[in-house]
Amino acid sequence: MTDDLRPLRDRVTAPAAIPIPVGPAGIHWRPLSVDDAEIVTELAERISARDHPTWSESLDEIRDELGHSWVDPGRDGMLALDADGTAVAWGLAVAPPDPESLVRVILFGGVDAALRGRGIGRRLLAWQHERARAMLANSDLAMPAWVLSYAADRAPEHGRLLLRAGFEPARYFTTLEVDLAEAAAAPPVPEGVAVVAFDTTMSERVRAAKNAAFADHWGSQPASREGWESMQHLPSFRADLSRVALVGDEVVGFVITEVNEDDWERQGSRSGYIGLVGTVRDCRGRGLASALLGEVLEAYREADLERAVLDVDADNPTGALGVYTRLGFAPTARDVSYRVVY
Numbered sequence: 001m002t003d004d005l006r007p008l009r010d011r012v013t014a015p016a017a018i019p020i021p022v023g024p025a026g027i028h029w030r031p032l033s034v035d036d037a038e039i040v041t042e043l044a045e046r047i048s049a050r051d052h053p054t055w056s057e058s059l060d061e062i063r064d065e066l067g068h069s070w071v072d073p074g075r076d077g078m079l080a081l082d083a084d085g086t087a088v089a090w091g092l093a094v095a096p097p098d099p100e101s102l103v104r105v106i107l108f109g110g111v112d113a114a115l116r117g118r119g120i121g122r123r124l125l126a127w128q129h130e131r132a133r134a135m136l137a138n139s140d141l142a143m144p145a146w147v148l149s150y151a152a153d154r155a156p157e158h159g160r161l162l163l164r165a166g167f168e169p170a171r172y173f174t175t176l177e178v179d180l181a182e183a184a185a186a187p188p189v190p191e192g193v194a195v196v197a198f199d200t201t202m203s204e205r206v207r208a209a210k211n212a213a214f215a216d217h218w219g220s221q222p223a224s225r226e227g228w229e230s231m232q233h234l235p236s237f238r239a240d241l242s243r244v245a246l247v248g249d250e251v252v253g254f255v256i257t258e259v260n261e262d263d264w265e266r267q268g269s270r271s272g273y274i275g276l277v278g279t280v281r282d283c284r285g286r287g288l289a290s291a292l293l294g295e296v297l298e299a300y301r302e303a304d305l306e307r308a309v310l311d312v313d314a315d316n317p318t319g320a321l322g323v324y325t326r327l328g329f330a331p332t333a334r335d336v337s338y339r340v341v342y
Helices: 034-051 059-067 120-137 156-164 200-213 225-233 261-267 288-302 320-326
Strands: 028-031 077-081 087-094 103-111 145-152 168-179 194-197 243-247 250-258 271-279 307-313 330-341
Touching: 034 059, 034 077, 034 087, 034 103, 059 087, 059 225, 077 120, 087 120, 103 120, 120 145, 120 156, 145 156, 156 168, 156 330, 168 320, 194 288, 200 225, 200 250, 200 271, 243 288, 250 288, 261 271, 271 288, 288 307, 288 320, 307 320
Parallel strands: 103 145, 271 307
Antiparallel strands: 028 077, 077 087, 087 103, 145 330, 168 307, 168 330, 194 243, 243 250, 250 271
């Protein structure tokens, strides 16, 4: 964390113009467009075979990412195509809106695994990092700032690329899975707490609870209303399999669930993904998270799902890793968060 908290425009420099990458031979670069969602999704499928073979970004997710009000694909994104016009690499630099204590620019994208080692990723990352610096240099905010990227352990070439570009490994995120037939019994819901399925009428209360619950998590910043609501409009979002804990009308805990049937063939089972688990600070230590997860796992079984998947920060301050492992979740993969601090 930097000790220099002058406004970012006074401590980050960036070039006046960022040229489109050039080369290697046979590769053509151009700015990304919202109309590229389908070819980016096809490319993401090929990337996933190397980096995370059990899941890939859906067309709806790519469209959602490119369509946010704070994203300008033509300014913030880049696409590389081969001589036949096939997309072989894509990248996007995203600065999530309304930071409270930390400005983040997150670098998304990747290179077709069949074309790695030719300098495409190096050119793409250099362009993304310059774009990220330009975003920071245009900010009046006097906060710490990070440029972030994530790399899967199973694709170490990505981590090496980030290290050579000056990024440092900062945090480790573990994918955990459990066979629902073997999951351990969860504790009962604490006295005085009611657990209900997620409903859109409580969306804002759940968002407020999410922002409060994650306030002490590494790198977390408040979820914006636009981003929160767009998540709920994705076909993969499952309100019926998500759960909310209430004390009276107050939301004190939640588990948010997604189901993407397109991933089932890759995984070899019918799975649900637990995207968010949280309890507000005053309700921690009472077994509420475990009880909520137990309710969700039972809902999964009733929906004829076979596995549950989630990702956890290995150093999560709430002890979440222990909560999951006691329920029978076991690690299957790991991603590393790399950053440059400004």
